[in-house]
Ligand SMILES: Nc1ncnc2c1ncn2[C@@H]1O[C@H](COP(=O)(O)OP(=O)(O)OP(=O)(O)O)[C@@H](O)[C@H]1O
């Protein structure tokens with residue numbers, strides 16, 4: 001589904017990604033962990049070209065991102081993204097937030113877009129919030145709406161960048177359970193998170209990043225119970 | 241000192257005509273300035289230096305030189321190239337529009353750049369083009385924030401349009417000068433004119449406060 005080869009990316013003189021290779025299969029849930037500044041967000045943002053990259057190649061669902069003939073908007077239609085700070089559109093109701101892209105990008109008729117949006121709201125447990133504005137939602141509710149909004153485009157892959165880091169602790173659970181449900185339904189997911197419980201329970205594979213490299217990867221039990229690298233051990237001893 | 245109300249009375253119909261033209265010029269300038277300003281503001285935000293440069297210099301020129309000079313350049317320089325008999329009113333409308341376009345471009349740019357980067361990223365991540373994201377996500381939010389500086393620009397235009405008197409565009413200030421020239425009296429015409437400007441600008445800022453309150457409670 002996603003194939004990343006020798007991905008390199010710099011901001012000015014600072015090289016943030018120094019050669020990333022990763023292969024993410026369909027229906028796989030890959031969790032990315034690592035210390036702050038290790039390049040996790042940058043890696044994720046390269047996957048839908050929110051950041052351009054300098055070297056290497058990314059192939060998603062057959063689209064070569066570096067190929068000049070690739071329409072990046074087409075790729076993004078297939079790749080949903082959920083941000084740490086939700087980024088809901090504050091001037092639109094919850095329903096309009098969700099229907100906007102299906103209406104304008106997919107050109108769906110209004111009825112179809114609305115019906116789909118209501119279904120998704122039901123799925124994330126917020127059908128009664130369809131007509132409110134985002135600023136009246138709690139953090140957990142806002143993030144669930146953001147997930148519904150991304151799902152409305154019917155993506156094949158979902159990217160999550162620390163979706164629970166901006167939430168009060170009591171709201172983390174409701175968002176994680178929506179993500180878990182999504183994983184159970186077979187969605188291909190790449191999740192950057194500090195929620196090690198989620199990584200262990202839901203992740204098929206864990207990538208540990210440090211200093212712009214993937215230092216170690218394996219199943220959750222490989223990484224958490226039997227880490228091979230010193231840096232992985234040092235990181236885990238701090239967060240577990 | 242006696243105050244000759246009869247002069248004001250005699251000139252009242254002209255002041256009325258003048259005030260209408262003052263408002264008309266300011267309205268034209270704000271409308272044309274907005275259309276040009278949006279284009280110039282977007283142009284100035286281009287990532288390509290060569291695209292950006294002319295827009296930057298447009299803004300530099302019109303904000304960095306006196307409007308007075310711009311009016312003279314337009315009326316005596318630019319317009320004669322296009323028309324045999326340049327109309328002062330048209331020249332005034334053109335120079336005020338070009339001038340306000342530069343200021344409004346900056347209002348647009350500041351408004352757009354005040355919107356959190358995450359909004360554009362969220363819109364793009366959903367597959368929207370840059371233009372769609374601007375149209376449906378960024379501009380509606382930015383426009384709300386532009387209302388105060390925008391109203392302020394309109395107030396400035398009302399006052400600055402008085403400079404068009406120098407090329408004999410018959411707006412309010414022109415008639416003030418005419419009355420002064422006819423009767424060699426200073427206080428009556430100029431105080432009247434000042435008072436009318438004051439009424440215009442104060443009512444506008446009242447309206448602005450009302451709008452601001454209305455939108456801030458939404
Ligand atoms: N737009 C940018 N311009 C310049 N430097 C950047 C930019 N974005 C990220 N960086 C730098 O790149 C490095 C990696 O950032 P990144 O956000 O990918 O790390 P991260 O692993 O997601 O960290 P965190 O856990 O704190 O989110 C950091 O040193 C950061 O300061």
Ligand SMILES: [Mg+2]
Nearest residue numbers: 040041042162
């Ligand atoms: Mg990050």
